[in-house]
Amino acid sequence: MSRFWSPFVKDLVPYVPGEQPKLSKLTKLNTNENPYGPSPKVLEIIKDEANDALRLYPDPNSDVLKSAIADYHGVSVTQVFVGNGSDEVLAHIFHGLFQHGKPLLFPDITYSFYPVYCGLYQIPFEAIPLDDAFQIRIEEYRGINGGIIFPNPNAPTGCFLALSEIERLLTVNNETVVVIDEAYVDFGGESAVSLVNRFPNLLVTQTLSKSRSLAGLRVGFAVGHPDLIEALERIKNSFNSYPLDRLAQLGAAASFADQAYFEQTCSAVISEREAMVAKLSAMDFQVLPSAANFVFCRHRVRDAAELAAGLREDGVIVRHFKMPRIEQYLRVTVGKPEESEMLFSSLKRILAEA
Numbered sequence: 352m353s354r355f356w357s358p359f360v361k362d363l364v365p366y367v368p369g370e371q372p373k374l375s376k377l378t379k380l381n382t383n384e385n386p387y388g389p390s391p392k393v394l395e396i397i398k399d400e401a402n403d404a405l406r407l408y409p410d411p412n413s414d415v416l417k418s419a420i421a422d423y424h425g426v427s428v429t430q431v432f433v434g435n436g437s438d439e440v441l442a443h444i445f446h447g448l449f450q451h452g453k454p455l456l457f458p459d460i461t462y463s464f465y466p467v468y469c470g471l472y473q474i475p476f477e478a479i480p481l482d483d484a485f486q487i488r489i490e491e492y493r494g495i496n497g498g499i500i501f502p503n504p505n506a507p508t509g510c511f512l513a514l515s516e517i518e519r520l521l522t523v524n525n526e527t528v529v530v531i532d533e534a535y536v537d538f539g540g541e542s543a544v545s546l547v548n549r550f551p552n553l554l555v556t557q558t559l560s561k562s563r564s565l566a567g568l569r570v571g572f573a574v575g576h577p578d579l580i581e582a583l584e585r586i587k588n589s590f591n592s593y594p595l596d597r598l599a600q601l602g603a604a605a606s607f608a609d610q611a612y613f614e615q616t617c618s619a620v621i622s623e624r625e626a627m628v629a630k631l632s633a634m635d636f637q638v639l640p641s642a643a644n645f646v647f648c649r650h651r652v653r654d655a656a657e658l659a660a661g662l663r664e665d666g667v668i669v670r671h672f673k674m675p676r677i678e679q680y681l682r683v684t685v686g687k688p689e690e691s692e693m694l695f696s697s698l699k700r701i702l703a704e705a
C-alpha cells in the first residue's frame with residue numbers, strides 16, 4: 352500500500368495463481384499443466400524463428416494463427432480472436448461484452464478469475480450454486496443478467512455439461528452474451544464451437560495451455576459471431592496492438608498442424624486420469640466425474656488440508672482451495688504414470704498414519 356495508489360487499486364482483490372515452485376524435484380500436480388511437452392514440430396519452428404527477425408514487431412493481427420484456428424474449427428477468420436492466454440481473452444470479454452449494469456451469472460464454484468475480472472471492470476455478479484452433486488443446473492440461469500459465463504468442463508470440479516443443455520440455455524437467453532470457457536474441453540468434452548453459427552450471442556474460449564502443452568507460450572482464443580469478435584478487436588487495439596509475439600504466433604499455429612501428437616498426448620492424459628480415478632476410489636476417495644486433465648476428490652474421513660500438507664512433505668504438490676463447500680476437496684492434475692506413482696506412494700504413507 353502506498354499513498355500513490357488510487358483508491359481503485361487499493362480495493363482490487365487480484366487472482367492468486369497456483370504455486371510455481373523453484374525446486375525442480377517436485378511432483379507438480381497443482382496447476383493443470385500438461386505433463387507431455389509441446390509437439391517437437393512446435394519446438395522446431397520456435398527455434399527457427401528465434402532469429403534476427405525478432406527486431407521487428409510481430410503481425411498485430413496474428414493472421415497465420417487465426418487461419419490455423421479457423422481451419423481447425425471450420426469457421427471463418429472473422430470469427431476468431433486471439434490473445435495472450437485465454438485469461439487475456441476473457442479480460443477483454445468482461446470489459447467489452449458483458450453489460451455492466453446487470454449481474455453477470457456464473458457458478459458459485461468455478462474459475463476464480465471471474466470474480467476478479469468483475470472487480471477490475473466493476474461488473475456486478477451473482478454466483479449461482481451448483482447442485483449437491485456439483486453440477487450446473489441450466490434452469491438457474493434464467494434471471495435478468497448482463498451475461499453468463501462458465502467453464503465446460505467446469506473448474507475445479509472437472510464436470511462436463513452436455514451440449515444439449517447449453518443449447519437449451521442459448522434458446523432462452525438470447526439478449527446477452529453467453530461465454531463457454533473450454534480450457535479443458537479436449538480431454539473428453541464436446542466443443543460448443545459447433546453452435547456459434549446458430550447463436551450470435553455465443554462466444555467460446557479455448558487455450559493452448561492445457562491440451563497443447565503451451566502454457567509457457569501464452570496463447571488463447573475465442574470463436575463466435577464476427578460482431579462479437581470485432582468488439583474484442585476494438586478493445587485489444589485500444590490496449591496492446593501486439594499481445595502475441597512472433598514465437599507465440601508461429602508456435603501456436605504449428606501445434607494445430609500436428610494433429611497426431613495432439614491426439615496421442617490427450618489420449619495418454621485421459622487414460623492416466625481413468626487409472627487415477629480407479630486408484631483414488633480404491634483408497635476411499637470420492638472422485639467427481641472428470642472430463643478434464645485433473646480430478647477433484649475428497650477422502651471419506653481424512654482432512655483435505657492435512658492430506659495436502661502431507662503430500663507436500665513428500666514433494667507432491669496438489670491444489671487445495673480454502674473455500675466454502677469445497678474445503679474438503681483436493682484438485683489433482685493428471686501427470687505421467689511415474690508422477691501418479693509418487694502421488695500414490697505418498698498417499699499410502701499418509702493414510703497409513705492414524
Ligand SMILES: Cc1ncc(COP(=O)(O)O)c(C=O)c1O
Pocket residue numbers: 383435436437438439462502506532534557558559560566570571
Ligand atoms: C477455466 C479456465 N479458464 C481459463 C484459464 C486460463 O488459461 P490460459 O490463460 O493459460 O489460457 C484457466 C487456467 O487455468 C482455467 O482453468
